[in-house]
Amino acid sequence: MTQQDTRYAVRPDGTSPQVFIGTGVSQGLMEVPTPPPATGASAYDFETGTWVPYEPPVDLHAHLSAIRRAHETGGVTVTIGSDTIEVATDQEGRTNLLGARVAAQEVPGFATVWSANNGRFPLDGAGIIALSDAVLAHINGAFVAQDVVAEDIDAGTLTTPAEVEAAFAAAVAGV
Numbered sequence: 001m002t003q004q005d006t007r008y009a010v011r012p013d014g015t016s017p018q019v020f021i022g023t024g025v026s027q028g029l030m031e032v033p034t035p036p037p038a039t040g041a042s043a044y045d046f047e048t049g050t051w052v053p054y055e056p057p058v059d060l061h062a063h064l065s066a067i068r069r070a071h072e073t074g075g076v077t078v079t080i081g082s083d084t085i086e087v088a089t090d091q092e093g094r095t096n097l098l099g100a101r102v103a104a105q106e107v108p109g110f111a112t113v114w115s116a117n118n119g120r121f122p123l124d125g126a127g128i129i130a131l132s133d134a135v136l137a138h139i140n141g142a143f144v145a146q147d148v149v150a151e152d153i154d155a156g157t158l159t160t161p162a163e164v165e166a167a168f169a170a171a172v173a174g175v
Contacts, residue, residue, distance in 0.1 A: 075088055
């Protein structure tokens, strides 16, 4: 293969460099005369004919959703009586807790030993319901915080991932 066989192309906005061998450049791409830099994200500046550093745009709402999901499913610490219980809030943990809550509401004298991230805890029906209420408050708090931060994104007051992360942390703390 010779140097003439290698061709370079980008999207019309100068991003997503592609290397082609031979004569074909994919539809929707524009050919450029030089290869992109070997390291770092870059875009081709058609006005100057050079490659410039490029930071791809971040979907702040998608970033916020990921932060909310991580918080929602990351667990919560709940105090029931004298016990401090580290409760899993992933899908499996919530499903198990829902089943226990239904039993606590429907079965007189229901009691169980709840397995948590930090040990096993004997709980009666009232304890299970209190645990379930705390998990629901944790999850609801994550969604309320997401809504507050989404409004700030929409208003244009938050423009970077770091700002979104800080605003979410503050919103969760205030819920």
